[in-house]
Amino acid sequence: MTKTYLITGASDGIGLETARLAAAEGAAVLLVARDPRRLAAAAATLKGPITPEVAALDLADPDALEAFIGQLDARGYVPDVLVNNAGHGASGAFVDSDWTKIDIMLRLNMNALARLSHWAARGMKARGSGAIVNLSAAVATRPTPYFGAYAASKAFVTNLSLAMHSELKAHGVSVSAIHPPAVRTGFGGADKADLKTTLVHKLFPTVGPVTVARAVLGAVARQRRSVIIGPVAGIVMGTAPILPRALDLAFMTLLFKGQRAAA
């Protein structure tokens, strides 16, 4: 039977590569992002037997999100797989950053992800099957000076995902948290996370978005609770519980200092 995928942030980066892989496997994909033109262009690049659908909306706008969920409910749509991928990375010293940018990021990274997860999980639980994949980050386990609100939002993503996985696995629903290191996407662009000038960007290797997309589909296939991508993410996450806090904070400050504030 044809699998259905709802993928947020699917017009670029990790989301687009995930949509491409899912479509190539024969899935019916619904792509969500804000810019309708970029979305249509992205959908046109998918190669698969089923024509993809698109929905252009701002997930950080709660009214738009509720209207979207209402439309899906009206047609009885519950995806087999929900990929909560859309995310922002406001960076720089918290106090020097523009509040509006931080607020939008928190609404997108946490509220929209939680709302869509809650909605989809109810339908999946009633049906007795489904998978939710949430894009977290390797910094989710670390307080990260100069990337603080972003890392904290990803801690929310990871903890909610792990808790949901435990609640739902007996009902045939898996919830996965994906933890990539830095990924080569537009995420580092001018108006988003600006990590280019930091030591972390200079010292550590990045991965490509296709690697992360493969991990997303792998998490669905194997019903994984958590996926850590590559050795850098492994070290970041593996050392978090064992380092003394003061040392941890000093190290993370060194790595992430030098980012321009999200103005």
Ligand SMILES: NC(=O)c1ccc[n+]([C@@H]2O[C@H](COP(=O)([O-])OP(=O)(O)OC[C@H]3O[C@@H](n4cnc5c(N)ncnc54)[C@H](OP(=O)(O)O)[C@@H]3O)[C@@H](O)[C@H]2O)c1
């Ligand atoms: N790239 C990294 O280094 C990295 C590392 C670890 C984790 N991650 C996580 O991986 C996920 C994807 O990152 P990425 O690098 O692939 O991002 P990206 O290349 O910047 O793409 C973001 C996608 O999300 C959409 N989007 C942004 N804001 C939206 C909104 N308010 N409503 C709906 N769609 C929105 C964008 O399209 P529009 O602009 O048209 O809306 C685009 O399709 C994020 O959750 C990120 O935190 C990324």
